[in-house]
Amino acid sequence: MTDFNLKKIKEKILAGERLTFEDGMTLFQSNDLLTIGKLAHHVRLKKNGLKTYFTMNQHINPTNICRNDCLFCAFYRKEGQDGAYRMSLETVRQKVLERIEEPITEIHIVGGLDDGLPYDYYIDVVHVVKELRPQVNIKAYTAVEIAYLAERSGKSWAQVLDDLIEAGLNAMPGGGAEVFSERVKRKLFMDKLSADEWLKIHKIAHQKGIRTNATMLYGHIEKDEEKVEHLLKLRQAQDESDGFLTFLPLLFHPENTRMSRLPMATGVEDLKHIAISRLMLDNFDHIKAYWVMLGKDMAQIALSFGADDIDGSVVEERIYHMAGAQSSQMLTRQQLKNIITECGFEPVERNALYQSVDTETATVNQI
C-alpha cells in the first residue's frame, strides 16, 4: 500500500523541514502505515537515538468528584453518587507513606473539580507530598484544574501557579487539552477550558520555569483537520515558550462512559497517531506511548513508530481503569526495562523533568 502522496513529506522530513497543515492531512488520510512509521522512526532516531524513557512514578487522584460532565469521562462522580470519593489530606499522606520505601521519582496528581473541597486543599496536597518526599518531582494538576482554582479563589492563573510552586510543584501534566476544537468542545466537554485558555496557562507555567506536557484525546468524534490544527497549535506554542517536555496522544476508552457505543480506535490508528505526532511536532523532544492506555503490546510496537517514552511504574491508575483498561496497575523497574529492551531499544530511567536518574544508585544526571 505505497502512498505516493507521501513522497513530498518524505523529502521534507529527510531535509529536516517543517510539515504544513496539508502535510498533516495527507498523513492522516494515508493508509501507508509503514512509510509513516519509517519516517517517524527516522525523526525519533535523530532526536533520541534508541533511548527510551521510563519513570518510577506514583499516581494520586485525590478526588473523583467533579462539577463538569465530560461525555468521554468514566472517572468522575457527583457528590453522594455511588463510587464518589474524596481523600482527606491524611489519606493522601498515607498513600505516599505506603510506598515511601520505593524508589519513586515522580508523583502524578490529577483529579476532579470538586466544589466540596477548599482552594487550600489543592495546594496542601502538593505540600503534604513534598514534605514527605522532598526529592520527588511533583507533576500536578492539569490546566483545567488551574483555571478552576483561579475561579474558586478569585486569584489569577499566575497566582495559583505561584501558590502551587511554593508548595512544591515541579511540573504539570498535559491533560485536559482534549481536542482543540470548538465543535468537539460543545459536544463533549462544554464546561471545560477553550484551547486558547489551555495554551495560555501552559505558557504562564513555562514562563515561571515549570515544564509541562501536552496531550490530545483521539478516537471519539474528532475530525482529522481538528487534530492537525491541534498539533499545529501546540507546535506554535512550543516555538513561543519552549516549555513542553513530551506529547502524548491519548486514546479514548469508551467503556463506562456516556459514549460507550463508540468502538475504540484500532491498533493501526494508535500507531498512526503516535507517528504523525512525531512528524508534526518537530520541536517536542519526546513522544509518549503510555502503556496503561495502549496496553503493553501496542506500546512496545509504538517504539518503532516514533515514541520514545512508555511512562512509568504507575500505581493505582484510576482514570483509564474506570474506563475499562485491561492493563495491569503496576510494573516494576525491571519489567519496564524489559519492555524496552525486548524490542531492541535502550532503557533510560528519568524523572518528570527528563533528567536521567538511576534509582538503584540514587543518582541524577542532567541529560
Add this chain to the structure above:
Amino acid sequence: MKISKHSIEQKVLEGGRLSLEEGLFLFEQTDLIWLGKLADVVKRRFHPKPLVTFIIDRNINYTNLCVASCNFCAFYEKLGSDKGYVLSKEEIARKIEETIDLGGYQILMQGGLNPTLKIDYYEDLFRFIKEKFPTVRIHSLSPPEIHYIARISQLSLQDTLIRLRTAGLDSIPGGGAEILVNEIRKKLSANKTTAEQWLEVMETAHKMGMKSTSTMMFGHVETYEHRLQHIIKIRDLQDHTMGFTAFIPWTFQPENTELGGPKTTAYDYLRTLAISRLMLDNVPNIQVSWVTMGAKVAQTGLFFGGNDFGSVMIEENVVAAAGATFRMSREEIERIIKKAGFEPRLRDMEYNLLN
C-alpha cells in the same frame, strides 16, 4: 556472498528463495518496519488487491480427553478425569445449527487423542452431519488426531483419510504442528506425533487432493533457528504437494499450562509473521491470529505479511482455557479491516471469495 539487508532485499525483489541463514539474519539483525515493508512486497505478489479475507466458522471441541499430555495445553483432561467429556451428536448438531444461523460456513472439529473414539465414531459423526446439514463444510481433525485414529483403528493413514473423506471430511486444519523439530516436540509432549508423522499426514491428504492449512506455535522453548527449520519443512512439502492454503503462526499462551513462563511479545509476533511471509514463497495466504494477539496487534499484522483475518469464531475453547479471551463479531472484524485501509471479504476454506 555475505548476507546483508541489501542482499536479502535484492533476492526478495527478484523472487528468490531465502535460506535458513538469511532467515536467521532477518530475526537477529533487522528492524521492525524494514521487515514489514519487505514482507509487504511478497504479500502483494500473492495479493495485489487491497483485500483482507475472513471466514465464519465454529470450533467444536468434541472431546477434551487426551492421552498426549502436552505441557503447553490448558484444555485437555486425562482419561478418567471427571471433567472429561465427549459431546453427543445432538449437542454437535445444535452447535452446527447455531453456526448456520449466524452465517457460518464451516465447522472446525478438533479434540483430544481419545482412545475410545475409533474411526467408526468419526465416520458415523461426519455422515450424520452431512445428512443433516449438507451445505456445511467439515474442516476437521488435525494431523495428530488423524494419525492417532489410524493407529488405534489399525489402519494405514491413506485408508483412514479415504474413509474419513468418504464420510464427509472436506479439509484438514494445520493444528498440532507446534514446532516441527523433534527435539522441541519431546520437550512439549510425551505422546504426540513426530514432525515426520505430522508432515506425512499432510502429504497423504494433499496427494488425495485434500487441502489443509499449516500452523506454528512459537514463543516457548524453541530458538529462532527451530522456527526457521519448521517453516522450511512446510515450504519443502508445499513444493511437492501445493496442498497448504495458508500458514498461521501463533504464540504460545502460557496461562494455566504446565509449561507456563512468560508470553512472547507482540513485537516478536509481528517479526515472526513478516519472516514467515518472506520465507514461505509458495504458500499463498498468511493468517493473523487475533485470537491469541488481540484485535489491535492482529490488525497491525496486516502490514507485516498477513492477508487473512482468520475466522469469526463462534466458539473457541482451547486457547480460551489458556487465558486468551479475545472475542470479535463479524461487524467488528469488518470495521477493523476497513480501518486499516483494506476491503473485508468473506471467503471459503480454499480462500475463494464469497458473494
